[in-house]
Amino acid sequence: MTELINGKGLSLVPKTDTKQGLKDFKSDQEVRWCPGCGDYAILAAVQSFLPELGLKRENIVFVSGIGCSSRFPYYLNTYGFHSIHGRAPAIATGLAASRPDLSVWVITGDGDALSIGGNHLIHALRRNVNLNILLFNNRIYGLTKGQYSPTSEVGKITKSTPMGSLDKPFNPISLAIGAEASFVARTIDSDRKHLQSVLREATAHRGTSLVEIYQNCNIFNDNAFEQLKDPEIRDDITLRLEHGQPIVSASKAVVRAANGGIEVADRASVSADQILVHDAHHPDPSLAFALSRLDEPAFEHVPIGIFRSIDRPAYDVLMAEQMEEAVAQKGAGDLSELLMGGDTWRIG
Amino acid sequence: MTKQVQQLDRVIIRFAGDSGDGMQLTGDRFTAGTAEFGNDLSTLPNFPAEIRAPAGTLPGVSSFQLHFADHDILTPGDAPNVLVAMNPAALKANLGDLPRGADIIANIDEFTKRNLQKVGYAANPLEDDSLSEWRVHAVALTSLTVKALEGFALSKKDAERSKNMFALGLLSWLYHRPTEHTVKFLEQKFAKKPEIAKANIAAFQAGWNYGETTEAFSVSYEVKPAQLAPGVYRNISGNQALAYGLIAASVQSKLPLFLGSYPITPASDILHELSKHKRFGVRTFQAEDEIAGVGAALGAAFGGALGVTTTSGPGVALKAETVGLAVTTELPLLIVDVQRAGPSTGMPTKTEQTDLLMAMFGRNGESPLPIVAPMSPSDCFDAAIEAARIAVKYRTPVMLLSDGYLANGSEPWRLPEVSELPDISQEFTTAPNGADGEFLPFKRDTETLARPWAIPGTPGLEHRIGGIEKADGTGNISYDPNNHDLMVRTRAAKIAGVDVPDLEVDDADGDAKVLVLGWGSTYGPIAAAVRRIRKSGGKVAQAHLRHLNPLPANTGEVLKSYDKVLLPEINLGQLALLLRARYLVDIISYNRVRGLPFKAEELAGVIQDVIDSD
Numbered sequence: 013m014t015e016l017i018n019g020k021g022l023s024l025v026p027k028t029d030t031k032q033g034l035k036d037f038k039s040d041q042e043v044r045w046c047p048g049c050g051d052y053a054i055l056a057a058v059q060s061f062l063p064e065l066g067l068k069r070e071n072i073v074f075v076s077g078i079g080c081s082s083r084f085p086y087y088l089n090t091y092g093f094h095s096i097h098g099r100a101p102a103i104a105t106g107l108a109a110s111r112p113d114l115s116v117w118v119i120t121g122d123g124d125a126l127s128i129g130g131n132h133l134i135h136a137l138r139r140n141v142n143l144n145i146l147l148f149n150n151r152i153y154g155l156t157k158g159q160y161s162p163t164s165e166v167g168k169i170t171k172s173t174p175m176g177s178l179d180k181p182f183n184p185i186s187l188a189i190g191a192e193a194s195f196v197a198r199t200i201d202s203d204r205k206h207l208q209s210v211l212r213e214a215t216a217h218r219g220t221s222l223v224e225i226y227q228n229c230n231i232f233n234d235n236a237f238e239q240l241k242d243p244e245i246r247d248d249i250t251l252r253l254e255h256g257q258p259i260v261s262a263s264k265a266v267v268r269a270a271n272g273g274i275e276v277a278d279r280a281s282v283s284a285d286q287i288l289v290h291d292a293h294h295p296d297p298s299l300a301f302a303l304s305r306l307d308e309p310a311f312e313h314v315p316i317g318i319f320r321s322i323d324r325p326a327y328d329v330l331m332a333e334q335m336e337e338a339v340a341q342k343g344a345g346d347l348s349e350l351l352m353g354g355d356t357w358r359i360g
Numbered sequence: 361m362t363k364q365v366q367q368l369d370r371v372i373i374r375f376a377g378d379s380g381d382g383m384q385l386t387g388d389r390f391t392a393g394t395a396e397f398g399n400d401l402s403t404l405p406n407f408p409a410e411i412r413a414p415a416g417t418l419p420g421v422s423s424f425q426l427h428f429a430d431h432d433i434l435t436p437g438d439a440p441n442v443l444v445a446m447n448p449a450a451l452k453a454n455l456g457d458l459p460r461g462a463d464i465i466a467n468i469d470e471f472t473k474r475n476l477q478k479v480g481y482a483a484n485p486l487e488d489d490s491l492s493e494w495r496v497h498a499v500a501l502t503s504l505t506v507k508a509l510e511g512f513a514l515s516k517k518d519a520e521r522s523k524n525m526f527a528l529g530l531l532s533w534l535y536h537r538p539t540e541h542t543v544k545f546l547e548q549k550f551a552k553k554p555e556i557a558k559a560n561i562a563a564f565q566a567g568w569n570y571g572e573t574t575e576a577f578s579v580s581y582e583v584k585p586a587q588l589a590p591g592v593y594r595n596i597s598g599n600q601a602l603a604y605g606l607i608a609a610s611v612q613s614k615l616p617l618f619l620g621s622y623p624i625t626p627a628s629d630i631l632h633e634l635s636k637h638k639r640f641g642v643r644t645f646q647a648e649d650e651i652a653g654v655g656a657a658l659g660a661a662f663g664g665a666l667g668v669t670t671t672s673g674p675g676v677a678l679k680a681e682t683v684g685l686a687v688t689t690e691l692p693l694l695i696v697d698v699q700r701a702g703p704s705t706g707m708p709t710k711t712e713q714t715d716l717l718m719a720m721f722g723r724n725g726e727s728p729l730p731i732v733a734p735m736s737p738s739d740c741f742d743a744a745i746e747a748a749r750i751a752v753k754y755r756t757p758v759m760l761l762s763d764g765y766l767a768n769g770s771e772p773w774r775l776p777e778v779s780e781l782p783d784i785s786q787e788f789t790t791a792p793n794g795a796d797g798e799f800l801p802f803k804r805d806t807e808t809l810a811r812p813w814a815i816p817g818t819p820g821l822e823h824r825i826g827g828i829e830k831a832d833g834t835g836n837i838s839y840d841p842n843n844h845d846l847m848v849r850t851r852a853a854k855i856a857g858v859d860v861p862d863l864e865v866d867d868a869d870g871d872a873k874v875l876v877l878g879w880g881s882t883y884g885p886i887a888a889a890v891r892r893i894r895k896s897g898g899k900v901a902q903a904h905l906r907h908l909n910p911l912p913a914n915t916g917e918v919l920k921s922y923d924k925v926l927l928p929e930i931n932l933g934q935l936a937l938l939l940r941a942r943y944l945v946d947i948i949s950y951n952r953v954r955g956l957p958f959k960a961e962e963l964a965g966v967i968q969d970v971i972d973s974d
Contacts, residue, residue: 039824041836070819075659078827086824086837091816093662094826096685099655102620102647106656107816110618110643111663114816132655135648331643338638345640347611348778351604352592355392355541356775360590 021218024112025071032063039089050201050227057204061211072115075104077124080155081148084119098129101136108141109328118145122163123153126182134191139327140219147224152233185304188222189297195221197318202241219326239311253317258287264313274302276313292321364579370429372437376454377446378415379422382524387424393537395595398585399428403770404436409708416478421453430584434884438959444527449479460493469502501526508566512559522563529567536582591774598737598766603633605744607640610666613752614785617642618660620653621670625708626764627698630670650678661691664815670696673715683757684723689825690811692751699763701955710955711764713880716934719759726848728855731908733761735883738773749784750858755810765957766881789814801835809854860907862914867901874971875922879905879935889963900967916943926970
């Protein structure tokens with residue numbers, strides 16, 4: 013089992029001998045998102061990343077819920093299951109728990125994962141089933157044409173909230189860390205290199221990996237992440253999280269605050285040894301949680317990268333171990349013996 | 361003193377006490393002794409949903425009824441011949457069911473002023489003549505137990521807790537039950553607390569000896585073993601039989617069993633049982649909610665497992681959307697609904713047959729699925745295999761409608777030979793089925809209309825399925841009006857074409873004018889009522905539906921061949937509604953929704969009335 017939890021996320025999934033390319037992962041279905049949607053960039057990034065894994069294509073499954081992003085599986089030439097609203101983590105859990113030889117991906121959105129499917133998401137995270145969950149966060153409901161979502165900022169004016177939304181949004185990273193997730197990361201649709209580097213780590217992780225992908229909905233919530241894309245400011249507000257490296261942007265640095273927490277300071281005003289060095293593998297999630305709060309108020313500085321990545325036995329492995337242990341103790345099940353197992357008596 | 365031994369052909373005993381008094385255990389042990397002795401038997405536990413309602417109150421009364429006989433019997437019995445009442449609440453709650461002349465064994469120690477007041481007795485009924493219609497045996501069960509355990513290093517309270525074993529010993533003497541199994545059982549149950557084991561055994565034996573020596577009981581009773589069909593038997597409850605049936609279905613289908621379930625009364629015991637059998641390759645997954653339970657089962661089915669979810673009515677309501685997804689993706693899935701009294705939370709520990717229409721129609725869109733209902737506790741085994749057979753063969757979710765009465769009731773089960781169980785395995789699809797070497801996930805078998813089941817890991821058959829309407833053949837997303845009409849009709853035709861055996865009619869002389877029809881757990885009481893009618897010279901035919909959807913092909917013909925069709929249901933006429941609509945037959949419904957099974961006598965009266973009416 014040690015082998016399984018130590019960074020060999022897909023060691024049970026059979027490898028292919030055939031050289032694969034992006035084309036191998038394109039299905040014959042016409043992609044039908046709105047022109048300009050961030051989903052196109054994510055799809056292309058995933059399609060060009062998958063060959064890198066060298067897995068047998070038939071052992072890859074994409075499961076999705078409902079929403080724009082959940083059409084994703086139709087466009088990939090792997091096995092796919094476009095399910096119902098919010099339930100993809102539950103369906104994928106049953107699949108992954110019973111088939112450790114599969115690479116199982118969940119494609120979901122902010123409404124699908126955090127609103128109607130919130131319960132399944134948090135439980136998948138704490139169980140640590142071997143899943144890669146890609147949460148496309150566009151901070152709006154797209155498929156139902158523009159209502160506010162559980163990640164929309166307070167005061168969001170939408171069709172269902174003409175005077176502004178009232179409820180405080182979820183921070184998906186904080187939520188995932190609070191739900192005992194063993195791997196939590198954030199990336200952005202427009203940065204393919206970063207996105208793929210996060211996917212690389214996520215697939216190497218055995219257990220549930222949650223990857224929040226900032227995704228632009230150019231129809232109902234355009235430019236929601238503009239600060240992170242604007243060449244003028246993006247390097248200043250993006251705090252890159254890299255394990256073992258100081259947490260800095262071009263002009264900012266994360267340091268310990270006087271109150272024991274952390275805060276963002278001007279990089280020029282602090283010495284190198286004051287800058288916090290990122291430890292994604294720390295068993296205590298407190299610092300990762302604190303990092304997830306740095307973008308409040310929204311987007312003054314945004315950590316991007318892997319917040320947390322720890323080794324914890326995956327659910328399917330533990331489940332298989334119990335089954336093996338049961339067989340080791342009493343031998344494989346025998347139906348006749350089971351039926352005759354109680355207090356029996358014979359007539360005639 | 362030589363005591364008189366009286367022969368009886370059958371006895372109904374009800375053990376009743378506070379929910380902390382261990383009445384279910386007492387009943388279970390008496391049942392085990394009775395099974396070992398070779399009587400036919402049938403049991404009916406009845407307990408409150410509260411784990412410990414306030415002690416000594418009416419809501420806290422828990423009971424266990426056992427019917428045993430020297431011939432084959434069909435129900436746990438209408439009215440007890442003997443009531444064991446461990447306190448005034450138990451007496452008061454059960455007296456109404458007790459026919460005149462029945463025996464009451466009451467624990468006089470608990471008939472204190474305070475306990476009497478709790479349930480509204482102004483005077484002690486054991487001391488006034490209010491119970492003169494019954495034969496009352498006031499026994500100091502508690503103090504006799506404490507006295508018997510004087511030599512043990514136990515607190516008085518711990519000693520008192522063994523009073524149920526004293527009562528069990530007394531009843532075991534009274535009805536000549538073997539004792540070895542109970543002694544062995546207690547040794548095993550309290551293996552880690554030998555002092556408690558010894559005390560319980562001592563209390564049990566003291567109860568036996570008390571019966572043997574006291575003058576309070578001058579007669580003991582013998583019920584000879586029943587002449588049942590030859591074979592090996594064990595006593596089994598519906599939930600246990602259902603769990604075994606699922607394991608057998610897994611073995612016989614060569615598919616690993618995956619159970620996704622959320623705890624709910626009265627279905628949880630199936631989860632408990634299956635979780636013990638991991639060495640059969642059984643995966644049990646206690647989900648975060650009902651929806652995740654069925655979702656995980658469906659995900660496992662997509663991966664090639666026998667996916668099962670177990671629940672009760674409130675859970676079925678929550679699972680509806682996922683079941684609809686299973687209907688449209690055409691994946692095998694078993695939904696076990698152990699029905700209980702509703703609506704909403706209803707009465708969780710009480711039985712009902714009120715989920716039939718929900719099983720039929722409780723999903724959005726045209727979403728038909730097969731429905732199978734077991735007719736007795738042991739039949740849950742066969743019904744589970746049958747439901748799995750249909751699910752796997754036709755790639756469809758199947759609803760299995762058990763209920764609280766079957767789940768917790770028990771009866772002797774003649775064990776099947778494993779070699780005689782049906783082979784229900786189906787092959788996964790491993791090769792493309794299209795004209796151009798492509799894979800068409802919705803190209804159907806021409807006979808069954810089932811689609812191919814190609815599981816992840818199969819090279820060349822990568823495909824996508826989902827809840828959106830699919831084009832015939834390719835399974836690609838389709839909004840084409842005619843395609844939707846075709847797919848809706850095809851899914852319906854597939855279910856309508858499921859192979860179910862004809863409805864068999866038991867019409868002894870072939871000239872009955874009245875047919876009494878039933879489904880599910882009412883089989884026992886209906887059959888017992890039919891026997892009564894026939895014994896008294898009446899003519900009545902009986903038929904019992906195991907497949908509720910699709911109905912057996914000859915159902916209409918059977919219904920129309922009788923002048924009158926009587927249909928007792930523990931609902932307000934759900935199957936009657938379906939049959940009337942389908943066959944235009946003027947069904948006579950008999951409905952009671954009391955959370956309890958029908959009584960044979962009650963149904964015999966109803967059948968007689970229908971026979972007698974013009």
